Amino acid sequence: xxxxxxxxxxxxxxxxxxxxxxxxxxxxxxxxxxxxxxxxxxxxxxxxxxxxxxxxxxxxxxxxxxxxxxxxxxxxxxxxxxxxxxxxxxxxxxxxxxxxxxxxxxxxxxxxxxxxxxxxxxxxxxxxxxxxxxxxxxxxxxxxxxxxxxxxxxxxxxxxx
Ligand SMILES: [Zn+2]
Numbered sequence: 460x461x462x463x464x465x466x467x468x469x470x471x472x473x474x475x476x477x478x479x480x481x482x483x484x485x486x487x488x489x490x491x492x493x494x495x496x497x498x499x500x501x502x503x504x505x506x507x508x509x510x511x512x513x514x515x516x517x518x519x520x521x522x523x524x525x526x527x528x529x530x531x532x533x534x535x536x537x538x539x540x541x542x543x544x545x546x547x548x549x550x551x552x553x554x555x556x557x558x559x560x561x562x563x564x565x566x567x568x569x570x571x572x573x574x575x576x577x578x579x580x581x582x583x584x585x586x587x588x589x590x591x592x593x594x595x596x597x598x599x600x601x602x603x604x605x606x607x608x609x610x611x612x613x614x615x616x617x618x619x620x
Pocket of ligand 1: 473503
């Protein structure tokens with residue numbers, strides 16, 4: 460691969476929501492969620508999309524290849540492990556994230572009060588200052604009330620001198 464200074468990545472993730480399940484976004488439990496994510500892992504749609512964005516920037520495939528949802532060992536797993544694996548693969552290719560932009564579409568609850576906590580959590584996991592994690596919170600305007608969707612772009616910078 461030619462050493463270009465920057466590469467862009469894009470990721471998307473969605474989960475169906477049901478009552479009685481936890482909702483975790485960006486590694487942060489959402490305290491007043493009436494609905495939680497149906498998933499093989501902990502269903503963290505933010506971390507899944509960030510991990511896929513990291514991998515896509517270097518054409519390394521997607522998280523389903525590394526963590527198949529048929530594997531019993533990954534059942535209920537903490538998605539921070541998935542993100543750590545994606546980051547390790549990216550670093551192995553000589554790149555690190557520069558900044559990340561995250562759009563979360565969720566009708567309820569409003570995520571604004573968790574903005575600083577989610578940004579800090581994602582930043583910590585990516586080894587970035589929170590100022591490099593942009594978060595936009597949208598609703599589906601009632602079109603998909605039992606659904607959480609996340610879209611992420613990431614800029615990767617070469618760490619080779
Ligand atoms: Zn997911």
